[in-house]
Amino acid sequence: QVQLVESGGGLVQAGGSLRLSCAASERTFSSYAMGWFRQAPGKEREFVAVINRGLNTYYAMSVKGRFTISRDNAKNTLYLQMNSLKAEDTAVYYCALANRPLSSDSLYYTGSYAYWGQGTQVTVSS
Numbered sequence: 001q002v003q004l005v006e007s008g009g010g011l012v013q014a015g016g017s018l019r020l021s022c023a024a025s026e027r028t029f030s031s032y033a034m035g036w037f038r039q040a041p042g043k044e045r046e047f048v049a050v051i052n053r054g055l056n057t058y059y060a061m062s063v064k065g066r067f068t069i070s071r072d073n074a075k076n077t078l079y080l081q082m083n084s085l086k087a088e089d090t091a092v093y094y095c096a097l098a099n100r101p102l103s104s105d106s107l108y109y110t111g112s113y114a115y116w117g118q119g120t121q122v123t124v125s126s
Contacts, residue, residue, distance in 0.1 A: 002024060002025055002026045002097060002099075002114075002115045003024070003025040003026075003115075004022055004023070004024055004025075004095050004096070004097060004115055004116060004117035005022065005023045005117055005118070006020060006021065006022045006093065006094065006095050006117040006118065006119060006120040007020070007021050007022075007023075007120060008020040008021050008120060009093060009120030009121045009122045010121075010122070010123070011123045011124075011125065012085055012122075012123070012124055012125070013124070013125050014085060014086055014087055014124055014125065014126045015084060015085065016085050016124070017081070017082060017083045017084075017085065018082045018085065018122060019079060019080070019081050019082070020036070020079065020080040020082065020093055020095075020120060020122075021077055021078070021079055022034070022036075022077065022078040022079075022080075022095030022117055023075075023076060023077050024076040024077070024078070024097060025076070026076070027076065030053070030071075030073035030076075031053060032052075032053060032097060032098040032099060032100065032101065032102070033050055033051065033052040033053065033097075033098045033102050033107055033112075033113075034050065034051055034071060034078045034095065034096065034097050034098070035047065035048070035049060035050035035051070035069075035095070035096045035107065035113065036048040036049050036050070036069060036078075036080045036093060036094070036095055036096075037093070037094045037095075037096060037110060038089075038091035038092065038093045038094065038122075039091055039092050039094070039119075040090060040091040040092075043091075045094065045110055046060070047060050047108040047109070047110075048060055048063055048067065048080070048093070049063065049067055049068075049069040049080060050069065050107045050108070051069045051070065051071050051078070052102070052107065053101075055071070057069050058104075058107055058108070062088075063082075063089075066082065066083050066084045066085075067080060067081065067082050067083070068080070068081040068083075069081075078095050080093070080095075082122070085122075085124045086124060086126075087124050087125070087126040088124075089122060089124050090122060090123050090124050091122060092119040092120065092121050092122075093119060093120050093121075093122050094116055094117055094118075094119045095116070095117045096110070096113035096115065096116050096117070097113060097114065097115040097116075098112060098113050098114060099114035099115065100114075
C-alpha cells in the first residue's frame with residue numbers, strides 16, 4: 001500500500017509563502033500523475049495543481065501564477081511552492097497519486113487518484 005505524507009503547512013500572513021512537501025513510500029511515485037487538492041471548511045475538495053509523468057503541469061485558475069508544483073523522483077517527493085498567499089487559500093491541502101495513466105481531462109478530478117495523504121493545514125491570516 002502506497003503511503004503519502006504531507007508536511008509544510010502552517011500559519012502565514014497574507015502575501016507570505018509556504019512550501020508543502022509530500023513524501024511517497026513507493027518507487028512507483030514517478031510512474032503516474034500526482035496532484036494537490038484542498039478543502040476549506042464546508043466546501044468540497046477542489047483541484048489545485050497537478051504534474052504528470054512527463055512533468056507537464058496544470059493549475060487551477062485561482063492559483064495560477066502564484067503556486068508552483070514540482071516533483072523530485074529521486075526523492076519520491078512532490079512539492080507545492082505557494083507564494084502571494086491569500087486568505088481564501090486557507091484550507092487543508094492533500095497530495096494525491098494516481099495508479100494508472102490519466103487523460104488530460106481526468107487530471108482535475110479527485111476520483112482519478114488512488115492514493116491520498118492525510119492532509120496538512122494551511123491558514124492564511126488577513
